[in-house]
Amino acid sequence: MNEIAANVLKEDPRAIARLITFTENGDFEASNAMKDIHRFTGNAHVIGVTGVMGGGKSTLICEIAREFRKKGKKVGIIAIDPTSPFSGGALLGDRVRMMELAMDKGVFIRSMGTRGMLGGLASAVYDVVEILDASGKDIILIETVGVGQAEVDIIKIADTTLVVLVPGLGDSVQTIKAGLMEIADIFIINKADRPGVNQTVAEVESLVDIECSNEDRRTPVLKTIAKEVNGIKELVQEIETHKKYLKNCKKFDIKRKKRYEAELVEIIRKRLMNFIFDESKFKDKVELLIDQIYKKEIDPYSAADKILGKILK
Amino acid sequence: MNKKIRILIAKPGLDGHDRGAKIVARSLRNAGMEVIYTGLHQTAEMIVETAIQEDVDVIGLSLLSGAHMTLFTDVTKLLKKKKIEDIIVLGGGIIPEQDIPKLKKEGISGVFGPGTRTEEIVEFINKNVKK
Numbered sequence: 001m002n003e004i005a006a007n008v009l010k011e012d013p014r015a016i017a018r019l020i021t022f023t024e025n026g027d028f029e030a031s032n033a034m035k036d037i038h039r040f041t042g043n044a045h046v047i048g049v050t051g052v053m054g055g056g057k058s059t060l061i062c063e064i065a066r067e068f069r070k071k072g073k074k075v076g077i078i079a080i081d082p083t084s085p086f087s088g089g090a091l092l093g094d095r096v097r098m099m100e101l102a103m104d105k106g107v108f109i110r111s112m113g114t115r116g117m118l119g120g121l122a123s124a125v126y127d128v129v130e131i132l133d134a135s136g137k138d139i140i141l142i143e144t145v146g147v148g149q150a151e152v153d154i155i156k157i158a159d160t161t162l163v164v165l166v167p168g169l170g171d172s173v174q175t176i177k178a179g180l181m182e183i184a185d186i187f188i189i190n191k192a193d194r195p196g197v198n199q200t201v202a203e204v205e206s207l208v209d210i211e212c213s214n215e216d217r218r219t220p221v222l223k224t225i226a227k228e229v230n231g232i233k234e235l236v237q238e239i240e241t242h243k244k245y246l247k248n249c250k251k252f253d254i255k256r257k258k259r260y261e262a263e264l265v266e267i268i269r270k271r272l273m274n275f276i277f278d279e280s281k282f283k284d285k286v287e288l289l290i291d292q293i294y295k296k297e298i299d300p301y302s303a304a305d306k307i308l309g310k311i312l313k
Numbered sequence: 314m315n316k317k318i319r320i321l322i323a324k325p326g327l328d329g330h331d332r333g334a335k336i337v338a339r340s341l342r343n344a345g346m347e348v349i350y351t352g353l354h355q356t357a358e359m360i361v362e363t364a365i366q367e368d369v370d371v372i373g374l375s376l377l378s379g380a381h382m383t384l385f386t387d388v389t390k391l392l393k394k395k396k397i398e399d400i401i402v403l404g405g406g407i408i409p410e411q412d413i414p415k416l417k418k419e420g421i422s423g424v425f426g427p428g429t430r431t432e433e434i435v436e437f438i439n440k441n442v443k444k
């Protein structure tokens with residue numbers, strides 16, 4: 001077995017961290033290790049946390065993690081923030097709200113930039129889930145970038161998706177309508193110490209009524225005050241109930257297969273793009289075609305046929 | 314391969330000012346780096362643990378309270394104890410000229426006093442991180 005993979009299985013934090021870096025950078029060494037660890041994955045329950053910007057996602061994740069730690073579970077956390085499309089750099093600040101976990105050996109936290117991915121995730125996030133899973137984490141929490149309109153890709157990877165809203169803003173309801181209704185397994189109205197919380201709960205409940213009228217499960221709506229560790233026990237209880245529900249009705253297998261489908265597509269996408277745009281012999285060819293498109297000697301569709309024809313043969 | 318430089322900006326000790334640290338963090342972001350920011354009042358143990366998990370190339374320590382000798386060198390000593398040799402440690406803040414050689418001897422490879430242009434820091438990192 002690949003050495004770094006072996007050390008990941010031994011829960012060595014430096015091996016875990018380094019393999020994550022390799023996958024993020026598309027380093028050649030990553031794929032061998034990733035091949036070795038897959039057999040050892042599948043145990044971790046993956047919880048996605050998405051919702052309005054500044055809604056308290058990081059604070060909630062810290063408290064959820066602490067609650068699972070009390071139950072003796074090991075926890076991995078992936079905190080995703082947007083990469084600047086201009087500089088390629090990123091400010092990764094979610095850890096500020098998680099420092100209470102910094103010295104806990106049963107918790108591994110990794111911050112990631114989106115590095116050009118749309119949808120609120122980072123391209124390497126599938127790999128990172130596999131790595132944390134293989135390293136013995138029972139629970140993996142993923143914080144997506146704050147929701148604008150279309151950051152709903154978390155559904156492809158999470159077993160349980162938490163959607164975090166806050167009181168007051170008529171926004172919450174708008175946010176739900178923009179696609180969050182369908183992805184939520186549990187709604188959280190955080191900052192329940194703020195005025196207007198009961199009205200927001202009522203609004204969300206009435207939307208859930210419509211959405212779930214033909215479903216065998218009604219999406220719960222919970223109130224929390226993450227900053228005061230209020231409502232967290234109940235939330236973790238709901239997460240565990242949801243997990244049991246998934247296992248009982250076979251939706252679990254469907255979700256997992258969807259995740260592997262998304263992961264497979266992502267691996268192929270990355271490889272193809274690298275092959276076409278980075279591999280030197282192809283790069284020249286692509287540049288030539290772009291030049292020809294510009295000069296109207298060829299159209300973009302025929303150019304794509306030329307590139308893909310070579311690969312698909 | 315698409316390596317990005319990752320850097321942890323941490324504030325050890327008790328002073329409550331992180332304006333300078335945040336300005337540096339933004340400049341490094343604008344220079345294409347991934348900057349992990351962890352907030353105030355970090356112990357050396359927390360800083361090193363975070364640096365390991367985040368697999369950073371650089372730790373940037375910022376301090377205004379004058380306790381830099383011990384707080385900075387606590388971090389480099391701990392790194393040494395854990396046999397971590399591939400992380401560059403930088404220090405910034407109000408640091409008297411005469412302390413700089415001592416800090417460098419203790420493994421703080423770059424020291425940036427007040428009035429340092431952020432471009433200098435970016436340049437230093439780009440030059441010293443292994444590609």
Ligand SMILES: Nc1nc2c(ncn2[C@@H]2O[C@H](COP(=O)(O)OP(=O)(O)OP(=O)(O)O)[C@@H](O)[C@H]2O)c(=O)[nH]1
Nearest residue numbers: 053054055056057058059097146190191225226227
């Ligand atoms: N009043 C109140 N404030 C809270 C609560 N939970 C978190 N906060 C505060 O809300 C602010 C944002 O919290 P974060 O946890 O950083 O929120 P986030 O959703 O992760 O933010 P982004 O990652 O920037 O989108 C912080 O100042 C928290 O202290 C709460 O229950 N009540």
Ligand SMILES: [Mg+2]
Nearest residue numbers: 057058094143
């Ligand atoms: Mg956050």
